[in-house]
Amino acid sequence: DYMYVMKCSKDGEFTKGELSRFGNIQLSPSAGVLNYGQASLLKENGKVLLFRPDHNAVRMQHGAERMLMPSPSVDQFVDAVKQTALANKRWVPPSGKGSLYIRPLLMGTGPVLGLGPAPEYTFIVYASPVGNYFKEGVAALDLYVEEEYARAAPGGSGGVKSITNYAPVLKALSRAKSLGFSDVLYLDSVKKKYLEEASACNVFVVKGRIISTPATNGTILEGITRKSVMEIAGDQGYQVVEKAVHVDEVMDADEVFCTGTAVGVAPVGTITYQDKRVEYETGDESVCQKLRSVLVGIQTGLVEDTKGWVTCIN
Numbered sequence: 001d002y003m004y005v006m007k008c009s010k011d012g013e014f015t016k017g018e019l020s021r022f023g024n025i026q027l028s029p030s031a032g033v034l035n036y037g038q039a040s041l042l043k044e045n046g047k048v049l050l051f052r053p054d055h056n057a058v059r060m061q062h063g064a065e066r067m068l069m070p071s072p073s074v075d076q077f078v079d080a081v082k083q084t085a086l087a088n089k090r091w092v093p094p095s096g097k098g099s100l101y102i103r104p105l106l107m108g109t110g111p112v113l114g115l116g117p118a119p120e121y122t123f124i125v126y127a128s129p130v131g132n133y134f135k136e137g138v139a140a141l142d143l144y145v146e147e148e149y150a151r152a153a154p155g156g157s158g159g160v161k162s163i164t165n166y167a168p169v170l171k172a173l174s175r176a177k178s179l180g181f182s183d184v185l186y187l188d189s190v191k192k193k194y195l196e197e198a199s200a201c202n203v204f205v206v207k208g209r210i211i212s213t214p215a216t217n218g219t220i221l222e223g224i225t226r227k228s229v230m231e232i233a234g235d236q237g238y239q240v241v242e243k244a245v246h247v248d249e250v251m252d253a254d255e256v257f258c259t260g261t262a263v264g265v266a267p268v269g270t271i272t273y274q275d276k277r278v279e280y281e282t283g284d285e286s287v288c289q290k291l292r293s294v295l296v297g298i299q300t301g302l303v304e305d306t307k308g309w310v311t312c313i314n
């Protein structure tokens with residue numbers, strides 16, 4: 001129903017924002033480039049819960065800095081997300097039937113013709129109910145290792161949540177989907193041997209009690225779910241390692257799983273790389289399922305939040 005809009009003038013100060021009816025916004029054809037971040041909202045027993053909104057705020061600030069944009073303060077960001085969530089509360093799906101997805105957008109809306117930063121910016125937060133990522137229980141993902149198209153190059157924008165990372169890989173994703181895969185697994189763009197991430201989630205590889213995940217070296221997004229799952233896995237006694245993960249190690253793993261706001265923690269059933277296809281453990285006893293039940297439990301209020309990750313706003 002409602003969106004939150006806040007403008008930033010040339011001096012870099014965001015003015016007080018306000019809620020308005022959701023609708024089209026007017027943009028000059030010469031408006032500058034965009035950058036976005038996201039946060040999630042869930043509800044259990046009538047409570048509206050936000051998962052780590054402050055971390056999403058800081059991530060937007062990092063993205064803004066990389067894209068030469070001013071950004072709202074953490075307080076301004078979190079307040080805008082809360083107001084948007086509460087104003088759209090009637091759209092929060094019933095317990096277990098999905099969540100209300102909150103999307104904050106920061107964009108250069110002032111006119112600019114030559115290459116350079118826009119003179120004015122707009123911060124918008126809108127919301128949409130989304131169903132569960134997995135319609136019929138958690139299904140294992142089938143991933144295709146992409147070798148032709150790269151997601152991000154060293155020094156580029158892969159480390160921040162920017163729209164510039166998504167358009168270049170739409171073709172790879174659509175090709176993988178047409179071949180029956182769920183998603184694409186990207187390799188580094190230099191050696192084409194080291195694991196990066198999937199289209200919108202981070203990736204973990206399990207061998208025995210060791211859980212490895214690609215180090216955030218500027219080409220992959222530092223997911224908030226990734227960070228949370230690393231902490232939960234450490235609490236449970238697993239050895240969590242951030243490093244360069246070779247594709248051969250992925251093909252030799254016991255388990256592979258993905259993490260992200262939309263998927264939560266999702267098991268990978270198969271990976272196809274060149275002419276090889278490997279199957280992984282995905283059962284109820286898997287590391288992935290154990291970590292998933294803790295994380296999703298905390299997010300939905302079913303598991304006690306001893307970490308202070310969840311904020312109830314009503």
Ligand code: PMP
Pocket residue numbers: 038197198199200201202220221222223224225226259260261262
């Ligand atoms: N990588 C990419 C490219 C993404 O778009 C996302 C989704 N935001 C993630 C990883 C996972 O990040 P998060 O856990 O913060 O949702």
